[in-house]
Every structure is written in C-alpha cells, then in structure tokens.
Amino acid sequence: MRKENVNILVVEDDVDISNLLSRVLGREGYTVRCAYSGSEAKLCLEHYDFHMVLLDLMLPGLTGEALLAEIRKTKTMPVMVISAKPGQDTKIEALKLGADDFVTKPFDVNEVAARVEAQLRRYMVFSDSREKEDILRYKALILNRNTMEVQANDKQIALTAREFAILELLMSHPNRVFTKANLFREAWQEEYFGDDNTINVHISNLRSKISKADTDNEYIRTVWGIGFKLADQN
Numbered sequence: 001m002r003k004e005n006v007n008i009l010v011v012e013d014d015v016d017i018s019n020l021l022s023r024v025l026g027r028e029g030y031t032v033r034c035a036y037s038g039s040e041a042k043l044c045l046e047h048y049d050f051h052m053v054l055l056d057l058m059l060p061g062l063t064g065e066a067l068l069a070e071i072r073k074t075k076t077m078p079v080m081v082i083s084a085k086p087g088q089d090t091k092i093e094a095l096k097l098g099a100d101d102f103v104t105k106p107f108d109v110n111e112v113a114a115r116v117e118a119q120l121r122r123y124m125v126f127s128d129s130r131e132k133e134d135i136l137r138y139k140a141l142i143l144n145r146n147t148m149e150v151q152a153n154d155k156q157i158a159l160t161a162r163e164f165a166i167l168e169l170l171m172s173h174p175n176r177v178f179t180k181a182n183l184f185r186e187a188w189q190e191e192y193f194g195d196d197n198t199i200n201v202h203i204s205n206l207r208s209k210i211s212k213a214d215t216d217n218e219y220i221r222t223v224w225g226i227g228f229k230l231a232d233q234n
Contacts, residue, residue, distance in 0.1 A: 003029030011041040012056045024109045038062025057083040072098035078119040095201040100162045136171040140214045152213035179227040
C-alpha cells in the first residue's frame with residue numbers, strides 16, 4: 001500500500017506536539033488526522049478508517065487508557081502510545097490494554113517515524129489479502145491469516161496486531177520453542193534488548209484472551225529458562 005493511502009490518527013491535546021507529529025508523518029507521505037481529546041478521537045474512529053493510532057494518555061474527556069480499551073474491543077490496527085507519564089508500571093499497563101509500542105516524551109521525531117514505519121510494515125503483512133485461504137488450526141483455535149481473525153469454540157478472540165503475530169508464529173511452528181529474543185525479532189522485526197516485560201505482557205494477554213474462549217485447554221506453555229511454545233496436544 002502506498003504511504004499516501006495510509007491513514008494515521010494522532011491523538012494529542014498539546015497543539016505544538018500534535019502539529020509536530022502531523023508535520024513529520026506528513027513529510028513521510030502518510031495521511032494524518034488529528035484529535036485533541038479522547039472523545040473527539042472516539043468519534044473519528046467511529047466515522048473514519050485508520051491504519052494506525054498515535055495516542056497520548058493524559059487527555060481531556062475520555063482518557064488515553066479508556067480510549068485504548070475501547071479501540072481494542074473491535075480494532076486490530078497498531079496503537080503507539082506516546083506519553084510523558086512516568087514509570088515502568090505505566091508502560092506495562094498500556095501494553096496490557098493492547099498498545100503495540102510505547103514512546104516516552106520527550107521523543108526523537110526520527111525514532112517515532114521509524115517506529116511508525118516498522119509497525120505499519122508488520123501490520124500490512126498480516127492485513128494483505130491473499131488469493132489462497134490460509135488457516136491454521138490448533139486444538140479449538142482457528143487462525144485466519146487472510147482476515148486476521150482468531151476464534152475458539154465459535155467465539156471470536158479480539159487480538160492486537162502484535163498478539164496476532166505472536167500467536168501466528170507459535171501456531172506455525174507448534175513444536176518449536178521460541179526464546180524471548182526469537183519472538184521479539186520475528187514479531188517486532190526489531191533487535192531484542194532484554195525487555196522481558198514487553199514479551200511477558202503480550203504472552204499474558206494472549207493467554208487471558210484465549211482462556212475466555214476455551215477454558216478447557218492450555219495453549220501457550222512456558223519453557224522455563226528458555227521461552228515459550230504451544231502446549232502439547234492432548
């Protein structure tokens with residue numbers, strides 16, 4: 001997809017930062033729309049299609065955390081949180097809510113642009129329609145690569161693009177043990193710098209979402225000291 005056909009929503013109440021992000025992303029060739037509150041962003045998401053969201057957390061009206069939770073009820077596009085909120089707990093909570101990336105203010109605009117491109121590249125790979133249907137099955141899980149849909153026991157499981165990428169990797173290689181570095185490099189397409197919390201949060205989210213659809217089976221097993229793999233078939 002050409003960059004000018006990629007729509008990005010910037011949700012930021014600071015006009016100067018919003019204008020900066022809009023200018024940088026526009027220079028990269030993307031189509032950018034700005035929202036200055038959580039409530040305005042929610043309306044934009046209801047009326048327009050976006051391929052990615054850049055989201056501040058401290059917003060007037062609907063908070064960034066609340067908006068992120070709303071987005072993840074129905075949408076899988078990448079969400080990059082850009083926030084001045086301090087602390088590792090803030091980052092972990094954002095990841096748990098479904099954020100795909102977290103950038104701390106003040107930020108480097110070139111780094112943000114590179115991260116946006118990496119997120120979109122991964123998302124477009126999974127969103128690309130294919131002529132041949134490509135479905136993976138494991139126990140009660142059914143993963144459709146064409147539609148990016150996952151279900152178990154006829155229940156839809158709403159995953160983020162990152163969660164989908166991790167599950168697709170595990171289901172594609174059911175006997176392989178993935179180290180955290182393996183998962184990070186293949187799902188993030190970036191080098192791994194020992195950020196265990198990021199991997200752990202996404203695995204925890206996956207387990208929680210799958211267990212709500214299928215309480216009878218274990219799907220992701222921890223191989224202590226090594227990483228993760230699909231649980232053995234019963």
